Amino acid sequence: MKQDWRGILIRRLLLLIGACLLLGLITGEYAWALVAGLSAYLYWNLRQLLRLHHWLQRSGPDELPPESSGVWGEVFDAIYHLQKRNQRARGRLQAVIDRVQESTAALKDAVIMLDRQGNLEWWNRAAGTLLGLKRKQDGGQPITNLVRHPRFKEYFEQENYREPLELPSPVNDHVRLQFQLTLYGNGEHLMLVRDVTRVHQLEQMRKDFVANVSHELRTPLTVITGYLETLLDNVDEVNPRWRRALQQMQQQGSRMQNLLNDLLLLARLEAADYPADNKPVAVDLLLLSIRNDAQALSGTRNHRISLDADATVKLKGSETELRSAFSNLVFNAVKYSPDGGEIRIRWWADAAGAHLSVQDSGIGIEARHLPRLTERFYRVDASRSINTGGTGLGLAIVKHVLIHHRGQLQIDSVIGKGSTFSCHFPPAQVVRR
Incomplete structure (x- = not known):
């Protein structure tokens, strides 16, 4: 309330008290005169308050306030102008909301707003088309009740949304x-859903093409390498000029066979979301076998290969796939470590899950190469891969095997000191003896 109205009210109240005292002097009843005067004043204020309450409760958006004088007239006018400002602000806000809803409704991608518990709050028209959401029935429902794929439930609950998830439509x-999924505000979720059927079909065509070509090449390549082996078994009867050529042809044929085998394995891994068998695997015994194979691969290069594996920790999954992934990491450490180098293999578990690390003492990898190491045929140094007989598919196979087993690959490397490849598996995949 403004200062001038406060003074006016005080003066009016003093004037009222003075009039009541004058009336008491005339009638000789000072107390009754004061009570009557103050009661009349209180009645008038209560009446104005009731008029204000009635106007606020029943008035329309454009109805003028009731007529009054003095400070109550100022109160009525101030509230009326405040209502008009709020109406204009709500109108502007509603216009913004309407434009946002119109723009999102025009999107071909689904936009869904979820609360902290994952319950549906709002979605656009495309969400109804792609996910089958119904405006009257599904409001307030948990999104996991409507998208019931087990991989989506895992994805939603893990709260690690750096990578998108691809699934068939529930419709x-x-x-x-x-x-x-994206987190915003106070733990709310914004979910974007995109139709990638065309991209998926193109990717599937590429995978099928690679798998079919690899399969078709196996038969002629087997015939060629078979005849080469026959010729080399009878090398004494072959013209000496052709001996070196035959040996190189056999070497390259063997390399092509390894490449085709890796391509077919990668195609099988990409064709399935989860491993065919999901049984507890004794990783310590698996790593012991891989270590012995790695020591044989090292041969005269005399690598020192140590193994520290917790025998009480098993991993749910496919032993064949895990052998392929783990052996790729260990054999790479042997191939790219200098003669006499040290390789450390460790398998352990903690509260975060199970972990495998393969540490070598090689030349290391530059940081710019690390994000692309799991791409097919990506090589840090092409000449070095040719010398070691690598196909460029080993780490791609490791990546897909870990995806099957809900694991993640971590690569740490320092130039001149070596590299460490670590596989991390969630607690749900771990079985303790």
Whole structure:
């Protein structure tokens, strides 16, 4: 309230008290005169308060305030102007909301707002098309009740949304969707869903092409290498000029066979989301076998290969796939470590899950190469891969095996000191003896 109205009220109250005292002097009843005067004043204020309450409760958006004088007239006018400002602000805000909803409704991608518990709050028209959401029935429902794929539930609960998730649509199995979650505000979720069926089909065509070509090449390559082996078994009867050529042809044929085997293995891994068998694997015995093979691969290079494996920790999954992934890491350490180098293999478990680390004393890898090491045919040094007989698919196979087993690959390397390849598996995959 402004200062001038406070003074006016005080003066009016003093004037009222003075009039009541004058009336008491005339009638000789000072107390009754004061009570009557103050009661009349209180009645008038209560009446104005009731008029204000009635106006606020029942008035329309454009209805003028009731007529009054003095400070109550100022109160009525101030509240009326405040209402008008709020109406204009709500109108501007509603216009912004309407434009946002219109723009998101025009998107072909689904936009879904979820609360902290994952319950549906709002979604656009595309969400109804892609996910089958119904406006009247699904509001407030948990999103995991409507998208019931087990991989989506794991993805939602892990709260690690750096990578998107691809799944079939719950409405149409022939439609492939990409889910991307983002946290905002006070733990709320914004989910974007995109139709990637076309991209998925192109990727599937590429995979099928690679798998089919690899399969078709195996038969002629087997015939060629077979005849080469026959010729080399009878090398004494072969013209000496052709001996070196035959040996190089056999070497390259063997390299092509390894490449085809890796391509076919990678195609099988990409074709399935989870391993065919999901049984507890004794990783310590598996690593012991791989260590012995690595020592044989080292041969005269005399690498020192140590193994520290917790025999009480098993891993749920496919032993064949895990052998392929772990042996790739260990054999790479042997190939790229200098003669007499040290290789350390460690398998252990803690509260975060199970872990495998393969540490070598090689030349190391530059940091710019690390993000691309798991790409197919990516080589840090092409000439070095040719010398070691690598196909460029080993780490791609490791990546897909870890995806099957819900694991992650971590690569740490220092130039001149070596590299450490670590596989991390969640507690759900761990079985203790």
